[in-house]
Amino acid sequence: MSKNAAAVLGFGQTKYKTTRTDVSGPELVFEAVSAALADSGMDIKDIDAVVFASAPEVFEGVYEPDRWCSEAFGGAGKPVVRVHTGGATGGSAGIAGARLIESGLYDTVLVVGLQRTSETADAQAVFTTIFDPIYEQDVQLNVITGIALVASRQMKYFGLTEDHMAWVSKKNFDNALLNPYAHLHKKITIEDVKASRQIAWPLRLLHTCPRSDGAAAVVMTSAEKAARHKSVAWVRGAGHATDTYRIGDRIKDETSDLAIPRALTWACDDAYREAGITDPLNQLDVVEVYAPFSNLEIGYYESMRLAPSGRGIELVEQEATLIGGKIPVCPSGGCMTANPIGATGLVRFGEAALQVMGRAGDHQVDGAKLALATACGGIDQFYTAAILASGLE
Numbered sequence: 001m002s003k004n005a006a007a008v009l010g011f012g013q014t015k016y017k018t019t020r021t022d023v024s025g026p027e028l029v030f031e032a033v034s035a036a037l038a039d040s041g042m043d044i045k046d047i048d049a050v051v052f053a054s055a056p057e058v059f060e061g062v063y064e065p066d067r068w069c070s071e072a073f074g075g076a077g078k079p080v081v082r083v084h085t086g087g088a089t090g091g092s093a094g095i096a097g098a099r100l101i102e103s104g105l106y107d108t109v110l111v112v113g114l115q116r117t118s119e120t121a122d123a124q125a126v127f128t129t130i131f132d133p134i135y136e137q138d139v140q141l142n143v144i145t146g147i148a149l150v151a152s153r154q155m156k157y158f159g160l161t162e163d164h165m166a167w168v169s170k171k172n173f174d175n176a177l178l179n180p181y182a183h184l185h186k187k188i189t190i191e192d193v194k195a196s197r198q199i200a201w202p203l204r205l206l207h208t209c210p211r212s213d214g215a216a217a218v219v220m221t222s223a224e225k226a227a228r229h230k231s232v233a234w235v236r237g238a239g240h241a242t243d244t245y246r247i248g249d250r251i252k253d254e255t256s257d258l259a260i261p262r263a264l265t266w267a268c269d270d271a272y273r274e275a276g277i278t279d280p281l282n283q284l285d286v287v288e289v290y291a292p293f294s295n296l297e298i299g300y301y302e303s304m305r306l307a308p309s310g311r312g313i314e315l316v317e318q319e320a321t322l323i324g325g326k327i328p329v330c331p332s333g334g335c336m337t338a339n340p341i342g343a344t345g346l347v348r349f350g351e352a353a354l355q356v357m358g359r360a361g362d363h364q365v366d367g368a369k370l371a372l373a374t375a376c377g378g379i380d381q382f383y384t385a386a387i388l389a390s391g392l393e
Helices: 025-040 089-102 123-128 143-158 162-176 190-195 247-251 262-275 294-303 313-317 341-357
Strands: 006-013 049-054 080-083 108-115 198-200 214-222 233-242 286-288 370-377 382-389
Touching (some): 006 025, 006 089, 089 214, 089 233, 089 370, 089 382, 108 341, 143 294, 162 190, 162 294, 162 313, 214 341, 233 262, 233 341, 262 294, 262 370, 286 341, 294 313, 341 370
Parallel strands (some): 049 108
16 A cells, blocks of 8 residues: 555535525635545644635635635635636635655645625526637526536437436435535426426526535545554545537537547546546445536436446436435535535545544445545536545455
């Protein structure tokens, strides 16, 4: 075992809401950092460096939010690195923290993610202009209509139905009821999903994620220091991948389809290779996937190699991704029920760590020892994948 192997000691997060009017951005960060330090049994004096995750500054309405929050995350006098890869920011930051430890540069690293879109009127402009403004302008796509395009392709080519999407929505909302930090706590039925307001065919309101304010933090340390702690989650493997900006360039590639993101497969394959995973469906115990829409989660089953190409719907039909199923996906409720964008990937990372440490509370998957956490950003452009494990072997 390398003395520089990275281990997660603790995870902290805030309650997610549409807007937290009771606190400022730095105060949100302080909440999450305080919780992570308490969970890890560490003090801010034990932290050697900080990785700060924040998505586009327009989402915060504050220039360089890392400067705004530096005292809140204990950055004064410490090396601070800011990471930004759109929605994948939190996942990229978690991996960056692990790599800083594995490189031998630092022993103990604090990773912090923040999102507070409620305080700016400009965030929606990003989502409505996210596609290429020249080559793809005539298609008039924004995030919602872009995901609707993906869903329509899944329906035409891979057998996706409204029932499949509704089942995933219900699964995630049911799981969120077990998670006190989730934004949306609402008991729904499949009929509720299918009757909810249509946003862009075939997407309905209950197929989509909320916009959430919140923060999350993870404390990681080296193997040498982790030996003093009884419960840790080892970072066994990680991967990053970036796809082309123009989605038309992806559709031309005969090896993939827009509906099944190839960049997530690239990222997962790297993480699996590093972790020694050759059969993800049968080796993984739990998955925290960054899927803000129900149809995307089904497509991601295939990108993560949990199902053959075009057959993600079979995991739905088998109810395999329930808590207690063959491969539980998003036992926390996932980002369909809490989506603080710049922090969401770090939430997936932290939730996966809690699972393998056996500390996920009411949404704990029995016997979870090996977990996958993913993140995505841009318009299906940036992806990360991390393997968290109860042991190094």
